[in-house]
Amino acid sequence: MARRSLLERRAFQSKIHSEDVKPAEKWLGYLLGPAGALLLNAVLATYLNVYYTDVLKLTGLWGGAFLVVFPIVSKIIDAVTNVIMGYIIDRTRTKAGKARPWLLLSAPLLTVTGILLFTVPSGSQTVQAIWVMVSYNLFYSFAYTIFNMSHNLMVPLSTRNSKQRGTLASLTNIAGLGVMGAGSMIFPLLVSFALKENQALWFVAMLAVAIFSALTIYLQYLFTRERVTEELAGQAKADEKKPALSIGRQLKAVTGEKMWWIVMLFYIGFQWSGALKNGSMSYFCKWVLDNSFYGNADAWGASQSLLSILGAVPMAVAALVVAPLCNKFGKRWVCMAGMLLGAGGGLIAGLGGGNIVPVAIGVALKCLGSAPACYMILALLADVIDHIEFKEGIRTDGLTMSIYSSIMVAGTPICNAIFSALLNGSGYDQNASVALGTAAQSAAAKSAISVSYIWVETVAYLVCAALIFSFTIEKDLSAEQAEIAKRSGK
Numbered sequence: 001m002a003r004r005s006l007l008e009r010r011a012f013q014s015k016i017h018s019e020d021v022k023p024a025e026k027w028l029g030y031l032l033g034p035a036g037a038l039l040l041n042a043v044l045a046t047y048l049n050v051y052y053t054d055v056l057k058l059t060g061l062w063g064g065a066f067l068v069v070f071p072i073v074s075k076i077i078d079a080v081t082n083v084i085m086g087y088i089i090d091r092t093r094t095k096a097g098k099a100r101p102w103l104l105l106s107a108p109l110l111t112v113t114g115i116l117l118f119t120v121p122s123g124s125q126t127v128q129a130i131w132v133m134v135s136y137n138l139f140y141s142f143a144y145t146i147f148n149m150s151h152n153l154m155v156p157l158s159t160r161n162s163k164q165r166g167t168l169a170s171l172t173n174i175a176g177l178g179v180m181g182a183g184s185m186i187f188p189l190l191v192s193f194a195l196k197e198n199q200a201l202w203f204v205a206m207l208a209v210a211i212f213s214a215l216t217i218y219l220q221y222l223f224t225r226e227r228v229t230e231e232l233a234g235q236a237k238a239d240e241k242k243p244a245l246s247i248g249r250q251l252k253a254v255t256g257e258k259m260w261w262i263v264m265l266f267y268i269g270f271q272w273s274g275a276l277k278n279g280s281m282s283y284f285c286k287w288v289l290d291n292s293f294y295g296n297a298d299a300w301g302a303s304q305s306l307l308s309i310l311g312a313v314p315m316a317v318a319a320l321v322v323a324p325l326c327n328k329f330g331k332r333w334v335c336m337a338g339m340l341l342g343a344g345g346g347l348i349a350g351l352g353g354g355n356i357v358p359v360a361i362g363v364a365l366k367c368l369g370s371a372p373a374c375y376m377i378l379a380l381l382a383d384v385i386d387h388i389e390f391k392e393g394i395r396t397d398g399l400t401m402s403i404y405s406s407i408m409v410a411g412t413p414i415c416n417a418i419f420s421a422l423l424n425g426s427g428y429d430q431n432a433s434v435a436l437g438t439a440a441q442s443a444a445a446k447s448a449i450s451v452s453y454i455w456v457e458t459v460a461y462l463v464c465a466a467l468i469f470s471f472t473i474e475k476d477l478s479a480e481q482a483e484i485a486k487r488s489g490k
Contacts, residue, residue: 107213310360338373427445
């Protein structure tokens with residue numbers, strides 16, 4: 001009797017056998033499954049720099065340049081590894097699929113590398129800097145890249161049913177926003193009252209999060225299925241006789257497709273304007289909003305908390321209705337309506353003159369309008385990938401998702417650099433007293449902050465609305481998918 005491979009053993013076989021997406025797949029594979037890894041990433045995105053500055057005391061290393069330069073360099077490395085990983089996944093052939101095996105591998109890798117981030121040895125800061133650089137890139141450019149690429153590919157590979165894709169994309173984004181919200185409520189208390197500057201306690205806390213991420217990834221692996229990959233499995237022998245599909249051939253296919261460009265430009269506008277907004281939020285609340293009615297110098301923190309809540313609640317409510325609306329009216333129309341609503345909210349906030357009430361109303365409307373784009377972007381990409389397959393006869397999952405992931409990870413460092421340049425150019429006074437409120441900064445500095453927090457995203461939403469209006473493949477997608485199935489003998 002021939003030995004079974006690891007992935008053929010019972011413990012690693014998918015629990016999903018139905019041809020249609022059922023509740024177990026939705027809730028365990030796409031909602032709970034990715035939650036652990038997304039929680040780990042959310043905590044690190046918010047608090048890893050706090051750990052480096054307040055616990056390890058690396059702020060002054062290399063004259064203060066270390067914590068500025070090395071993350072940007074690491075993002076460049078990460079962008080390269082995303083492309084490489086996409087190439088590798090596209091060439092993976094197993095009974096478990098092409099993305100799911102890598103999803104499974106990412107579970108122990110995320111745990112180990114996540115722990116390494118918080119086992120920085122005592123000693124010279126040079127040794128610590130080397131450890132930080134190595135562990136940071138092992139996590140972000142290696143382990144998390146493997147998870148993120150395989151995770152993002154699961155929606156387009158799960159099914160060709162556009163409505164079911166919309167539901168799965170919505171659930172996986174709800175998972176990300178949910179753990180981010182939970183982390184933003186719980187972890188600050190944990191850091192403030194328990195962890196503080198105790199490196200050992202930080203290690204214990206992050207060990208728990210890292211182990212939790214591995215367990216949920218395993219759950220995600222068990223309760224997902226690559227139906228599209230299985231559909232194409234009958235072509236495997238024929239494909240083996242053909243020359244390997246080159247990146248150049250895939251690049252030609254995607255860059256020659258108008259719909260692919262529409263979705264990618266839509267995502268860049270949406271993602272990067274949001275990153276600029278997030279990076280400037282504290283500055284807006286501190287120097288532009290009129291917080292005098294609170295009666296104390298730290299009032300800006302209360303305003304920031306209020307705006308965060310008013311942003312989170314509409315997103316949570318929208319999670320219940322976005323997928324049904326997209327199924328009824330189409331992703332194109334719902335996303336376009338959302339962008340226009342968001343632009344309207346931005347206009348209200350921008351004309352509020354620093355008054356908390358119109359700004360709060362505007363922010364709430366803007367976040368509500370952003371929900372369809374946030375929840376549906378993976379479903380839109382999946383539809384485009386099928387459309388390209390119909391026209392060109394090739395799948396471009398890996399390449400498309402590697403570019404998507406690169407856009408996502410590059411947004412924060414690039415937009416932070418842009419915002420810093422705007423502050424420097426406007427004469428921002430970093431030594432200004434918070435007690436002076438809006439009078440502490442020049443009109444030019446406050447304008448730069450307002451542009452970054454409100455107006456760039458508002459304009460971007462209008463551009464995104466125009467882009468998505470031109471996204472016209474949904475009406476013919478079912479027929480195209482049927483033709484693809486016919487070609488594969490299904």
